[in-house]
Amino acid sequence: MSIDHPSFGRIDSNRxxxxxxxxxxxxxxxxxxxxxxxxxxxxxxxxxxxVDVIEAGFPVASPGDFDSVKQIAEQVRGPVxxxxxxxxxxxxxxxxxxxxxxxxxxxxxxxxxxxxxxMKYKLRMEPETVLDLITRGNQAARQFTDDxxxxxxxxxxxxxxxxxxxxxxxxxxxxxxxxxxxxVGYATPEDMVRIFxxxxxxxPGADGVILSAHNHNDLGLAVANTVASVQAGVRQIECTxxxxxxxxxxxxxxxxxxxxxxxxxxxxxxxxxxxTDLLKLSRMLATITGxxxxxxxxxxxxxxxxxxxxxxxxxxxxxxxxxxxxTPESVGWTKSSLVLGKHSGRAAFRDKLxxxxxxxxxxxxxxxxxxxxxxxxxxxxxxxxxxxxxxxDDEQRDHARxxxxxxxxxxxxxxxxxxxxxxxIDGETRSADVTGTGPVDAAFNAVRSLFPHEATxxxxxxxxxxxxxxxxxxxxxxxEENGKMVDGQGADTDTIVSAVRAYxxxxxxLLVKRARTEPEALTA
Ligand code: KIV
Ligand code: ZN
Numbered sequence: 001m002s003i004d005h006p007s008f009g010r011i012d013s014n015r016x017x018x019x020x021x022x023x024x025x026x027x028x029x030x031x032x033x034x035x036x037x038x039x040x041x042x043x044x045x046x047x048x049x050x051v052d053v054i055e056a057g058f059p060v061a062s063p064g065d066f067d068s069v070k071q072i073a074e075q076v077r078g079p080v081x082x083x084x085x086x087x088x089x090x091x092x093x094x095x096x097x098x099x100x101x102x103x104x105x106x107x108x109x110x111x112x113x114x115x116x117x118x119m120k121y122k123l124r125m126e127p128e129t130v131l132d133l134i135t136r137g138n139q140a141a142r143q144f145t146d147d148x149x150x151x152x153x154x155x156x157x158x159x160x161x162x163x164x165x166x167x168x169x170x171x172x173x174x175x176x177x178x179x180x181x182x183x184v185g186y187a188t189p190e191d192m193v194r195i196f197x198x199x200x201x202x203x204p205g206a207d208g209v210i211l212s213a214h215n216h217n218d219l220g221l222a223v224a225n226t227v228a229s230v231q232a233g234v235r236q237i238e239c240t241x242x243x244x245x246x247x248x249x250x251x252x253x254x255x256x257x258x259x260x261x262x263x264x265x266x267x268x269x270x271x272x273x274x275x276t277d278l279l280k281l282s283r284m285l286a287t288i289t290g291x292x293x294x295x296x297x298x299x300x301x302x303x304x305x306x307x308x309x310x311x312x313x314x315x316x317x318x319x320x321x322x323x324x325x326x327t328p329e330s331v332g333w334t335k336s337s338l339v340l341g342k343h344s345g346r347a348a349f350r351d352k353l354x355x356x357x358x359x360x361x362x363x364x365x366x367x368x369x370x371x372x373x374x375x376x377x378x379x380x381x382x383x384x385x386x387x388x389x390x391x392x393d394d395e396q397r398d399h400a401r402x403x404x405x406x407x408x409x410x411x412x413x414x415x416x417x418x419x420x421x422x423x424x425i426d427g428e429t430r431s432a433d434v435t436g437t438g439p440v441d442a443a444f445n446a447v448r449s450l451f452p453h454e455a456t457x458x459x460x461x462x463x464x465x466x467x468x469x470x471x472x473x474x475x476x477x478x479x480e481e482n483g484k485m486v487d488g489q490g491a492d493t494d495t496i497v498s499a500v501r502a503y504x505x506x507x508x509x510l511l512v513k514r515a516r517t518e519p520e521a522l523t524a
Pocket of ligand 2: 025181183214216246
């Protein structure tokens, strides 16, 4: 059976809509905030990837959130652009409606909690009040767009009878997509199958709307729950690149898409994702947020296609299918192992960047990265792919309020450490000459003297990008200010320079975060 949808027209019964919430649920987790330029970059790349819906943000949350949803709605073509709103929030639906106005196709996604626990303690509302708000909220959203999604927050822990009544009210009030989130990551695949089958059996009109799954990963079951939901009749999946999101994150887009593609034998469903872009999106997000995925992460982790043991390597040489269920190329890994050295020219450099997923860099960015690459190649015999990724990522982080210019460090076991640091702050170059108990302390004191702030350093870690003593150091710095946490990253062959770059990156992210205020749970 097919469904008539306001944004997608007639949808075939085996078509799965990919709803990406990297810029909303993903962005609201600690350390993952993005500025408008970064969000726009991600949104354009998500559109190229082929997602059907981009949840661009929560417009009522702050003027910055409103602006980024508005700009994405005005500039990004292809996917439906969606703004989040609380069902009973005073201004939420109005603000969401205004923010998405410029979109080619737009959606308002409104949500309210329906579980006994959330209604009693968070909302302090009676179930009948919640039901009434669902009717009013969805009707209000339909004044702005025909494409309205409603979510039962904490839906997986909601009483079945009440969930059916809520869904029925939402459909009657005009919702065209019904999303049942496992907000706290508590459900099992069987729970999700039971819930969606129940809705399809018991709620009038449920087979005429799109049912949607939104699973959190607290028990590591988000992808399994999503896949099970699709098998139970869900035709929209909400997911994020690299699985980022509240707490343990959301279901990872790349994992779900590849599960559906690889297991067509048991899940004959289609979607519009260009899978060869998956690695590029993963890396772009890691660059922007400063969070790498773990090496063993499915699909996009460094080891996802690495075969280490002799037995596996032997099997692979005889027939790749012995240990490979999908090809690395199908998700964007390139076979090319061309490494660059100091005699490599700009053309080879540009080709390499394109192969690594950085084909969209502007002329100036390529030029800046090329200058840094030449400098790196003078220090390091061979520049590997990982070196280039670290270098370009670092270069892209530089376009912010505070920029690293240069650092000289002296010290050792016989004399105090001293840092001479130069930063550009809001376009003005400033320098400091400061001492400390060690080189990191001196360098960080210098940052604090040039840009005074109250944030505390809560995490400092250093790793090597590649092997060898000439390897680049990759540093992560976590800062905390008034309960807000941000992570910054930096890379350089000099460990202290890498640390200062990471500190500066974290400060820039903190400045973005300071501008945001979190909305209350709900004010009806
Ligand atoms: O996890 C959740 O319940 C949500 C809703 C706002 C959809 O993110
Ligand atoms: Zn969520």
